[in-house]
Amino acid sequence: MFTYNCLNPISNVGLDLFNTNYKATDDVNDADAILVRSAKMHDMELSDKLLAVARAGAGVNNIPLDKCAEQGVVVFNTPGANANGVKEMVFAGMLLASRDIIGGNIWCDENKDDPEIAKSMEKAKKNFAGTEISGKKLGIIGLGAIGVLVANAAVHMGMEVYGYDPYISVNAAWNLSRSVKHVTSVEDIYTNCDFITVHVPLLDSTKEMINRDAIEKMKKGVIILNFARDLLVDEKAVVDAIAAGKVRKYVTDFPNPTTAGAEGVIATPHLGASTEEAEDNCARMAVEELRDFLENGNIRHSVNYPDCDMGVCHTVSRVGVLHQNLKGTIARFTTITGDANINVSDMTNKSRGEYAYTLMDLDSEVPEEVVAKLAACEGVYRVRVIK
Numbered sequence: 001m002f003t004y005n006c007l008n009p010i011s012n013v014g015l016d017l018f019n020t021n022y023k024a025t026d027d028v029n030d031a032d033a034i035l036v037r038s039a040k041m042h043d044m045e046l047s048d049k050l051l052a053v054a055r056a057g058a059g060v061n062n063i064p065l066d067k068c069a070e071q072g073v074v075v076f077n078t079p080g081a082n083a084n085g086v087k088e089m090v091f092a093g094m095l096l097a098s099r100d101i102i103g104g105n106i107w108c109d110e111n112k113d114d115p116e117i118a119k120s121m122e123k124a125k126k127n128f129a130g131t132e133i134s135g136k137k138l139g140i141i142g143l144g145a146i147g148v149l150v151a152n153a154a155v156h157m158g159m160e161v162y163g164y165d166p167y168i169s170v171n172a173a174w175n176l177s178r179s180v181k182h183v184t185s186v187e188d189i190y191t192n193c194d195f196i197t198v199h200v201p202l203l204d205s206t207k208e209m210i211n212r213d214a215i216e217k218m219k220k221g222v223i224i225l226n227f228a229r230d231l232l233v234d235e236k237a238v239v240d241a242i243a244a245g246k247v248r249k250y251v252t253d254f255p256n257p258t259t260a261g262a263e264g265v266i267a268t269p270h271l272g273a274s275t276e277e278a279e280d281n282c283a284r285m286a287v288e289e290l291r292d293f294l295e296n297g298n299i300r301h302s303v304n305y306p307d308c309d310m311g312v313c314h315t316v317s318r319v320g321v322l323h324q325n326l327k328g329t330i331a332r333f334t335t336i337t338g339d340a341n342i343n344v345s346d347m348t349n350k351s352r353g354e355y356a357y358t359l360m361d362l363d364s365e366v367p368e369e370v371v372a373k374l375a376a377c378e379g380v381y382r383v384r385v386i387k
Ligand SMILES: NC(=O)c1ccc[n+]([C@@H]2O[C@H](COP(=O)([O-])OP(=O)(O)OC[C@H]3O[C@@H](n4cnc5c(N)ncnc54)[C@H](O)[C@@H]3O)[C@@H](O)[C@H]2O)c1
Pocket: 058, 059, 079, 080, 082, 083, 086, 141, 142, 143, 144, 145, 146, 147, 164, 165, 166, 167, 168, 169, 172, 199, 200, 201, 202, 205, 206, 227, 228, 229, 253, 270, 271, 272, 273, 274
């Protein structure tokens, strides 16, 4: 029986996937697993019982990843689970920027008492007219979970799509429409595109990647969309470029004092992933990841330990060891099992930076003294007998 605690409300679409082997607990210190969305965990004491934390969402800056790793707690997130929600907002953003739909809607509200509105609108509508997105060039910076969905849908909307991602994953490349023009220099996006949308993570290397120099290279009248993170864009430069007539609109999901209410800016209050479906997908994925780890020891989509998958255990026993990534560790483990006359029938060792994970399928039961010896090895954070 495993226990789990939800630090935030988590969709039942996910929680319903816990079977009768799982019990919810209100006491976080009694939980084998924690599900969390935005609750801040940095100042929390982690109980020795805690094995895993799953963040239903992508960002994990509310979770102390190293502290968890060093206490043998695996942290998961749910990358891509909200990608479709963000993709749809990108299209809403492009459409809102192309015609003054917001202004037109406000005009209708303001003229609601005019009995002649059906006539007067025919005169007023030219103020809100604009352009279509079909046939326009869309540049996508970052072809991950979101970027690929935006690219493929934009192709179907009749756009000419340019994609830039020097680190594209094999999976993303497989999923990308062949009609997307792959560019190897981001400058090609800047100089060619009518719409430019950013879908990269915020890293030191991507911070303010859309800066004055980049804007300088862009076409006059470009529309820039940012549904990734505000710090990816030098927004002061964008607001200046709007005033100078260089940038037509800036669409952002991250309003702040620079952009909220600014001329030419269309801001939404971080709505990218705010859909029922995205919340359901995140919860479903978080629970599936937790179950696979708790029941089989497999790690999928961890943000502090390496991924490692040995499927379901078919031997007598399975042991998982979370440890520091140190030389000679595997030899120490196999010496211990060998000395105890236990055959290792399958084994995987994966590392990620300072941390590593070893999963061993064994042909016999693991006596407590073997577990104690493994736990006493240098750099070992936790030993779990999974089966
Ligand atoms: N608005 C929202 O509510 C919302 C919701 C989810 C995600 N996001 C944000 O969207 C962004 C993308 O999310 P995702 O799930 O697609 O991430 P992802 O990790 O699947 O994809 C990111 C892609 O960016 C690429 N990349 C990294 N550095 C790059 C660079 N310098 N130039 C070009 N490409 C680069 C990576 O190779 C990767 O393919 C993130 O910043 C995330 O925080 C926003």
